[in-house]
Amino acid sequence: MIESAQVVIVGSGMGGGTLAWGLAQRGIDTLVLERGDVLPREAQNWSPEAVFVERRYKPAETWLDDDGNEFHPGVHYVVGGNTKVYGASLPRLRERDFAERVYPSGVSPAWPFAYADLEPYYGQAESLYRVHGSVGEDPSEPWRSSPYPYGPMPHEPYVAETMLRLEAQGLHPFSTSMGIDVRPGGTCVRCQTCDGFPCRLGAKSDAETCALGPALAGGSVRLLTGARIRSVEVGDDGRVVRLHGDVDGEPLEVSGGSFVLAAGAANSAAILLASRSDRFPTGVANSSGLLGRNYMVHNNTHLAAIDPRRRNDVVFQKTMAVNDYYEDLGDGYPGGTIQLIGKVQGSMMKTHATRVPLAMLDRAAQRSLELLVMSEDLPSVHNRVTVDAEGRIHISWRRTNYDRHEALLAQAKRVLRKAGYRGIFEQRFSIDMNSHMCGTAVAGQDPATSVLDGWCRSHDVRNLFVVDSAFFPSSGAQNPALTIAAQALRVAHETDWGLDA
Numbered sequence: 001m002i003e004s005a006q007v008v009i010v011g012s013g014m015g016g017g018t019l020a021w022g023l024a025q026r027g028i029d030t031l032v033l034e035r036g037d038v039l040p041r042e043a044q045n046w047s048p049e050a051v052f053v054e055r056r057y058k059p060a061e062t063w064l065d066d067d068g069n070e071f072h073p074g075v076h077y078v079v080g081g082n083t084k085v086y087g088a089s090l091p092r093l094r095e096r097d098f099a100e101r102v103y104p105s106g107v108s109p110a111w112p113f114a115y116a117d118l119e120p121y122y123g124q125a126e127s128l129y130r131v132h133g134s135v136g137e138d139p140s141e142p143w144r145s146s147p148y149p150y151g152p153m154p155h156e157p158y159v160a161e162t163m164l165r166l167e168a169q170g171l172h173p174f175s176t177s178m179g180i181d182v183r184p185g186g187t188c189v190r191c192q193t194c195d196g197f198p199c200r201l202g203a204k205s206d207a208e209t210c211a212l213g214p215a216l217a218g219g220s221v222r223l224l225t226g227a228r229i230r231s232v233e234v235g236d237d238g239r240v241v242r243l244h245g246d247v248d249g250e251p252l253e254v255s256g257g258s259f260v261l262a263a264g265a266a267n268s269a270a271i272l273l274a275s276r277s278d279r280f281p282t283g284v285a286n287s288s289g290l291l292g293r294n295y296m297v298h299n300n301t302h303l304a305a306i307d308p309r310r311r312n313d314v315v316f317q318k319t320m321a322v323n324d325y326y327e328d329l330g331d332g333y334p335g336g337t338i339q340l341i342g343k344v345q346g347s348m349m350k351t352h353a354t355r356v357p358l359a360m361l362d363r364a365a366q367r368s369l370e371l372l373v374m375s376e377d378l379p380s381v382h383n384r385v386t387v388d389a390e391g392r393i394h395i396s397w398r399r400t401n402y403d404r405h406e407a408l409l410a411q412a413k414r415v416l417r418k419a420g421y422r423g424i425f426e427q428r429f430s431i432d433m434n435s436h437m438c439g440t441a442v443a444g445q446d447p448a449t450s451v452l453d454g455w456c457r458s459h460d461v462r463n464l465f466v467v468d469s470a471f472f473p474s475s476g477a478q479n480p481a482l483t484i485a486a487q488a489l490r491v492a493h494e495t496d497w498g499l500d501a
């Protein structure tokens with residue numbers, strides 16, 4: 001099959017789907033190539049067994065760690081990408097996250113643009129993704145020029161009481177910024193199977209529902225599903241002339257004016273690394289040697305905190321977070337964020353606690369509160385994505401900045417114990433829990449130390465862009481999706497598409 005468009009986007013997730021929406025606003029002829037299909041709305045969408053135990057929506061594909069062990073990565077190859085199952089917590093990064101931060105064990109580098117440059121696009125992304133939130137509760141929140149489009153999600157009584165217990169300790173728990181359609185007349189029914197599950201009602205603000213779908217309706221954007229891109233071809237003039245891949249098993253060639261990789265941090269790097277040739281022995285857009293390097297994932301731990309005296313009857317749990325330790329954990333260095341996650345059910349615990357009887361897990365789940373403790377990891381050239389001769393993805397990964405995570409984790413546990421939680425169980429994220437991955441094609445001003453410029457354009461190949469989480473120069477300690485979306489809108493709006501092609 002041969003295809004062509006003014007702008008060709010590879011991947012329809014947070015970066016690609018949002019960029020397509022931005023280009024649709026400008027009427028630009030755009031083709032989105034997505035390796036997956038539309039995720040069906042079906043009963044299994046909300047089945048913990050189907051989603052977590054049978055991994056119904058995850059690819060069979062495995063990646064390899066440094067020791068050659070296979071693992072199932074946290075990716076979803078469907079229209080909308082990982083946002084189809086994400087938890088829809090959509091915070092902004094903090095203003096300080098865009099500047100250099102010095103930690104005891106390393107440096108979090110500055111971004112090539114400031115919070116102020118992204119701020120208007122954060123507001124647009126919040127409107128596009130129907131974000132519900134509240135101003136003035138979060139002590140670390142950055143300034144904003146527009147209010148949240150919708151007010152915060154109400155807390156259920158169990159969460160409200162937990163917040164009082166935290167406030168009694170001098171903390172400032174606040175309403176999580178959520179992309180869930182609980183607007184007046186909205187279609188969300190506030191179910192227990194949201195975080196990690198697809199929404200059977202289309203009420204979750206994922207990239208297909210909020211960005212790509214409306215973009216396709218405009219007429220200037222087309223979508224080709226089942227289309228996997230494997231490499232890019234650079235012409236004698238130093239510009240990309242074609243993408244190569246396959247669609248439903250048949251060869252696919254796509255020409256165009258500008259080419260955007262938005263296949264997720266690992267796959268976008270993998271496509272460029274796999275495009276190696278005599279002319280580009282280390283891959284395309286890799287004169288810095290940094291392509292695939294600086295792979296970050298956040299330092300994350302799930303906690304299950306059990307208060308045996310209180311039954312947790314909450315349905316939608318993910319409404320509260322604590323950022324009191326974001327800038328300073330009390331020792332002059334940043335800690336990170338502590339946030340509620342979706343209510344975990346016994347059958348979901350079964351994927352890890354395989355030997356514990358389900359009835360026992362169900363009883364524990366009835367009295368537990370589940371949280372995510374998240375802190376910043378640091379870019380390291382040793383943490384990297386590579387691709388072997390068969391095209392398989394390899395991940396080299398060692399934890400960075402982990403002393404900060406240990407300190408935040410210890411503080412989170414102290415606070416929870418004071419709030420009445422007697423048993424606290426933890427699950428530290430391992431190499432396969434990489435859904436917050438970023439940084440494999442970092443943006444920067446200097447072509448010697450970065451792969452992309454501040455508008456996600458390759459320093460080397462000027463009609464090539466990477467508009468997904470790969471551009472992050474640092475990971476911050478906030479959920480990444482809103483920042484990916486805001487930057488996609490900025491790139492869509494501020495790039496002279498086609499006129500420069």
Ligand SMILES: Cc1cc2nc3c(=O)[nH]c(=O)nc-3n(C[C@H](O)[C@H](O)[C@H](O)COP(=O)(O)OP(=O)(O)OC[C@H]3O[C@@H](n4cnc5c(N)ncnc54)[C@H](O)[C@@H]3O)c2cc1C
Pocket residue numbers: 010011012013014015016033034035036074075076077078079080081082083085086087088089090091195196197227228229230262263264265267268271435436437467468469470479480481482484
């Ligand atoms: C369970 C879960 C919960 C999460 N919760 C949150 C949350 O609450 N808040 C938050 O901010 N983030 C959350 N995330 C992370 C968030 O979903 C990602 O950060 C975000 O989707 C990344 O956007 P992206 O554009 O980089 O990649 P993706 O959204 O993953 O999109 C990549 C797309 O490219 C396609 N693709 C890949 N390779 C190719 C190829 N070779 N050819 C063609 N297409 C290709 C994929 O199929 C996919 O559609 C969560 C993720 C998961 C898995």
Ligand code: SF4
Pocket residue numbers: 180181187188189190191192193194195197198199200201202203204205316
């Ligand atoms: S809570 Fe609302 S948005 Fe989330 S899956 Fe349920 S109905 Fe959908």
